[in-house]
Amino acid sequence: MDTSTIISNLQVLSSTFSEQRTERLARRSLDSADFTALAKAGFSLCGLPEAEGGVWKNVEESTRSIAEMVRTIALGDPSVGLVAAMHPCVLSLWLAAGEAPDDYQLAWNTQRDWVFDTVKQGNWWGTVTSEPGSGGDIMKTRSKAIESDASAEYLLSGEKHFGTGSGLVDFMITTATVAGVPDLFVLAIKNAKWDGSEGVKLAAEWDGHGMCATQSHAFVFSGVNAKRGAWPGSMQRAGMTGAQLANTLFSAVIVAVVQQAMEFARNKLASKCQEMRPYEQVEWVRAENDAWMIEQAYAGILNAVESGNNGLIASARGKTVIAELAETCLGRMSKVVGGASYSKAGPLGRWAQDVRALGFLRPPWGLAYDQLFGMSWPD
Numbered sequence: 001m002d003t004s005t006i007i008s009n010l011q012v013l014s015s016t017f018s019e020q021r022t023e024r025l026a027r028r029s030l031d032s033a034d035f036t037a038l039a040k041a042g043f044s045l046c047g048l049p050e051a052e053g054g055v056w057k058n059v060e061e062s063t064r065s066i067a068e069m070v071r072t073i074a075l076g077d078p079s080v081g082l083v084a085a086m087h088p089c090v091l092s093l094w095l096a097a098g099e100a101p102d103d104y105q106l107a108w109n110t111q112r113d114w115v116f117d118t119v120k121q122g123n124w125w126g127t128v129t130s131e132p133g134s135g136g137d138i139m140k141t142r143s144k145a146i147e148s149d150a151s152a153e154y155l156l157s158g159e160k161h162f163g164t165g166s167g168l169v170d171f172m173i174t175t176a177t178v179a180g181v182p183d184l185f186v187l188a189i190k191n192a193k194w195d196g197s198e199g200v201k202l203a204a205e206w207d208g209h210g211m212c213a214t215q216s217h218a219f220v221f222s223g224v225n226a227k228r229g230a231w232p233g234s235m236q237r238a239g240m241t242g243a244q245l246a247n248t249l250f251s252a253v254i255v256a257v258v259q260q261a262m263e264f265a266r267n268k269l270a271s272k273c274q275e276m277r278p279y280e281q282v283e284w285v286r287a288e289n290d291a292w293m294i295e296q297a298y299a300g301i302l303n304a305v306e307s308g309n310n311g312l313i314a315s316a317r318g319k320t321v322i323a324e325l326a327e328t329c330l331g332r333m334s335k336v337v338g339g340a341s342y343s344k345a346g347p348l349g350r351w352a353q354d355v356r357a358l359g360f361l362r363p364p365w366g367l368a369y370d371q372l373f374g375m376s377w378p379d
């Protein structure tokens with residue numbers, strides 16, 4: 001399938017999701033049938049290079065189409081959209097890293113082939129890299145990995161949270177230190193027991209306060225089997241490129257939520273727009289202005305990444321701007337719609353919490369502003 005076919009397929013699927021909005025808003029967990037449908041629509045191909053039968057070319061040529069796929073999914077179900085977005089974001093560590101140094105090239109090629117084979121077999125990828133107290137910086141991990149005597153794999157121990165897609169995705173990346181140096185690891189976690197008997201203990205289920213059906217659980221790992229990245233330092237190499245993709249895809253989810261919220265609010269208010277109080281009129285116009293600025297920021301991200309002109313800075317800045325505006329926008333329209341917005345049974349209350357997620361997705365607020373300040377003074 002090419003990207004236009006995949007997007008068309010996803011539009012049909014997303015429309016079905018939208019028709020199920022009431023039921024989906026009440027969910028606290030993911031449905032594997034949704035991801036089977038996404039794979040059938042062709043979405044999983046965004047995690048494979050063209051040479052392997054996928055649709056990935058490079059970050060400049062592929063980001064816009066993948067972002068449109070994610071945005072389309074999120075229009076129907078933001079939680080599903082966010083979990084789906086993790087798949088290409090994580091796989092970009094292999095897609096965008098390039099060629100390894102000679103000492104690691106053979107091992108890196110072998111691992112990359114294995115990763116792509118898992119995608120061809122229908123496996124989903126996610127991430128469980130965040131740690132309490134790290135401030136969102138995954139390279140400041142306090143988790144440790146030691147080489148296993150039994151195999152070339154490692155035994156990883158540490159506390160992690162925000163494992164988005166836990167129980168649904170087949171593989172998750174994480175970070176841990178080896179002799180004090182942080183590095184990339186892969187966990188085959190889907191079928192692991194969560195009672196601690198296999199080194200994986202569920203510390204806390206996702207509480208559903210925003211993006212409620214993403215199963216972003218917290219875990220404690222104690223000697224769980226992990227596969228180390230075959231190229232030490234590959235995360236730093238791919239991270240600069242992968243961050244552009246991640247910033248864009250995470251933003252795409254929230255842009256879709258704002259779009260849905262504006263459409264919902266406009267339909268709700270259409271019959272009484274002539275009766276709005278002056279305060280409500282002003283707040284509505286401000287909400288529309290925020291939504292317009294969000295679209296412009298999102299377009300700016302896509303144009304910068306696509307052109308290869310400061311895409312990393314544009315995507316980081318745009319993501320932060322969208323995160324701030326989305327919260328304000330949903331707050332304004334909720335005031336105009338009225339008390340129904342405060343109800344858990346209504347979509348605006350849920351969406352208002354969903355859009356807050358963008359500010360906490362990597363990089364979270366504090367780290368994001370540290371990085372933006374550093375980019376402002378590159379010397």
